[in-house]
Amino acid sequence: MNDAPAPTRSEPSKLQRKLAVQIAEFIRDNDLHDGQLTELGLAEALNVSRTPVRAALEYLAGLNIVAPSGQRRGFRVTATPAALAELTQEAAYTDEEEALYLRIAADYVRAGLPEQFSEADMMRQYGVARGMLLRVLQRMARERVIERNPGYGWRFAPLLRSMESHDGSYRFRMVVEPAALLEPSFTLDGAWAARTRRAHEAILAVPAGKLSMVRFFEVNADFHAGLAACSGNPFFHEAVLQQNQLRRFLSYAWELDERIAESCHEHMAILTALEKDDRDWAATLMRRHLDLAAREKPPVIRGPAT
């Protein structure tokens, strides 16, 4: 893809690639198109030192997304918003770790994995080094998708199993998510709301058959998490994030259904209510929205092979 222009540029490290994406998001979120970027500013915003920021900027320069602006004056954004979005998208696909995560998720859903498994099993099955596998397993453990066995091996976590049943999850969310909207500290983040609304409209604009379920999932997850974040109470936010993580793991089991459009409209109605500061009504709509979604036929998960 991008191996032509650069002279003898060493490959960016994982962190550097990640920072490149984060810088792109930083530009987007702060509307810095054609604005200035300084190493120190970015380093502080992203909580790292200047060293990896510089490498990331050079990498972005190689992609013609930023360009050095004159002598000792930092970098200037040269890419369009569209190009930035593309970078963000592409990064998600080319991340090896993410790829392994998704392969495991897909196999789980398709009954390709046993309930319990050992690290060696997985290394053989997926042909990856222990290090990477371990990182992925640790991530899954943080997300409560798997757990360690007391002795050797791992197993898919009970929480995941009950996520499959669909029911308890929605009941939990029907308690938590409307309540988040009613928190006294709730403040709608206007910029975020506008972005989300655009994303929903974009989905509605796609012709019926051509919609990517993955894309809808991301927009949907971000909607629910974003609202919880606005509550100003991190515990609500955390709870929603955790639900999202478990749902993402199972997302391969999802099928396109006719509720997507309705769902988008319900989301937008909730946003509208919140923009009018009618939080009671927004909470009611949210409860209703989740209730309707819960009635969908549950996804097909063959579950672990036994």
Next chain:
Amino acid sequence: MNDAPAPTRSEPSKLQRKLAVQIAEFIRDNDLHDGQLTELGLAEALNVSRTPVRAALEYLAGLNIVAPSGQRRGFRVTATPAALAELTQEAAYTDEEEALYLRIAADYVRAGLPEQFSEADMMRQYGVARGMLLRVLQRMARERVIERNPGYGWRFAPLLRSMESHDGSYRFRMVVEPAALLEPSFTLDGAWAARTRRAHEAILAVPAGKLSMVRFFEVNADFHAGLAACSGNPFFHEAVLQQNQLRRFLSYAWELDERIAESCHEHMAILTALEKDDRDWAATLMRRHLDLAAREKPPVIRGPAT
């Protein structure tokens, strides 16, 4: 402590010690005093193979808690319930990993730790090997107490900081915990309820000045988690467990206060309501209980040194 009687017995491994404790709990929970234990039965119940179970049983035999019952007929319980409880208690104190966890927690509360830190910092400060430190840090990360920095190092998680503020946490719990009691699948576990009640009575029986805060914390945490478990919806249970974990980390900041007795009475009132299957009233009492607790003056946490 226990190095006199055994002949040339090799020290039990970590898992074996853990299993020994779990076997003790298994005996207690299933009322197997003077009952029979088989290797296979225990192995299946605890989700491990027979090998570590045998080692754990031999270890317990060395402590005179179980004894081989005749030829090839497994083991027999010989210890009193009290002795079992003592084992469980002691195990918690002598676990090296737990000890490190608590030291870090205590230092955090007493402003002995910076907001961000590196693994090497910690290895120096606590004089432990990387392996153990890493395990403890991973555990803290799972519990959402700390997070990795994008580059090097770790930092105490935002969630922990807001736990300190006390407020959001209680508001979250006031939403989740009463709702758990109202779940359709809620079924009170009678055996657990009886045990919990006894534990509360034991606390009330202790003379005012002599109460261990740690002990109260454990009983309190188990009360809330146990009820959530009875809801039959694992997501409620998980949410409460997570709150408990964060609270435990900060528990060094707690001071003995006069509300302990009241708190116990409130707990018991909730149990009573549930035993009469009056779940609405139990939920109301729970909400009230949390509301009162929230009004307590927040604990003193100096927070990280800056």
Next chain:
DNA sequence: TTTTGTCTTTTCATTCTACAAAAAGCAGTG
């Protein structure tokens, strides 16, 4: 004064080997 360039120090990821311990299978006893 702010920002980048350069350099040094520190930190952590990785890899390897050896080893302890858990799982799994088989044999034998009541």
Next chain:
DNA sequence: CACTGCTTTTTGTAGAATGAAAAGACAAAA
């Protein structure tokens, strides 16, 4: 047949060395 004793196989962990890369400090330029 149910259970334990014993052996073999497999697994994961500990420890040490290496190297890549992030942090941090200082100098220099705008």
